[in-house]
Ligand code: TXA
């Protein structure tokens with residue numbers, strides 16, 4: 171693990187580390203690097219063997235395609251067929267926490283895109299990520315740097331918990347700013363847009379930039395038996411800690427009653443900051459994790475995966491958490507939390 175400071179990125183020491191990382195990638199190796207969303211497990215996106223190595227290191231099924239990370243928005247045209255909708259999205263949100271799905275050109279091997287005719291493209295804003303892609307001169311394929319099925323890592327310690335010994339280099343860039351994975355949109359052949367995974371960039375912001383946005387049903391609901399996932403990642407149990415998570419939809423008083431009635435030992439709760447002390451006073455044995463203030467979805471997003479990973483180390487019998495609203499960035503929290511809870515929601 172090598173530490174890199176964003177404000178010293180131009181210095182010789184940092185440049186040497188980045189050059190070394192780029193050389194590892196060029197030779198087909200794997201490098202974990204920070205982005206503004208979550209850490210990525212990177213390999214050369216134009217190298218089929220690197221894609222296979224990524225799937226192996228993550229324990230990920232090879233039918234779940236990878237996102238390719240580019241240095242500049244205009245580089246998308248080298249690897250995909252772009253259009254006006256892409257240009258509008260790029261202008262509004264790139265570099266930044268958004269991924270677009272476009273028809274792939276032949277220079278992206280089928281292994282990277284898991285056999286699909288399309289490929290996911292993202293131009294990250296994080297300076298370490300961009301500097302690394304720039305040094306490579308090829309796009310970096312990178313899923314989140316967790317073992318398949320675990321919450322995405324948002325700091326280097328959580329990366330190391332899953333990935334130590336499985337990759338050639340880990341770049342420690344501190345905590346990720348956003349803490350949730352990018353918003354994913356599919357640009358259809360007719361230029362219309364479908365939201366496949368909500369994130370920091372909200373449906374409201376997308377609509378303001380491009381007009382209509384369809385929201386894939388799997389964003390908020392379970393796939394029906396036999397339903398084909400628009401994004402292969404939708405069909406896997408995801409973001410899941412080992413302990414069962416139960417989402418509580420009700421007032422604080424109703425939640426307190428519910429937790430009391432359940433009477434579980436070694437239980438935990440994820441609570442809005444305003445409610446933390448009230449819960450601790452009501453249940454001295456309960457482990458309470460502060461989620462962030464009510465209404466501050468950015469703070470909650472920043473904390474969610476961190477909390478789920480910390481909670482996992484304590485083998486809680488159950489983790490109670492509030493059911494988020496579905497507006498704004500709340501939709502991204504809702505989407506991750508219903509998966510972490512395997513759709514277990516209790517209306518109080
Ligand atoms: O913020 C992020 O997006 C992070 C950082 C590292 O960039 N990456 C990330 O990658 O979250 P990953 O692989 O964990 O999630 C990518 C999702 C998967 O659910 C995958 O199924 C979907 O994107 N995906 C990738 N290519 C696709 C395609 N061609 N069509 C539909 N879905 C696709």
Ligand code: MG
Pocket residue numbers: 313314322
């Ligand atoms: Mg992932």
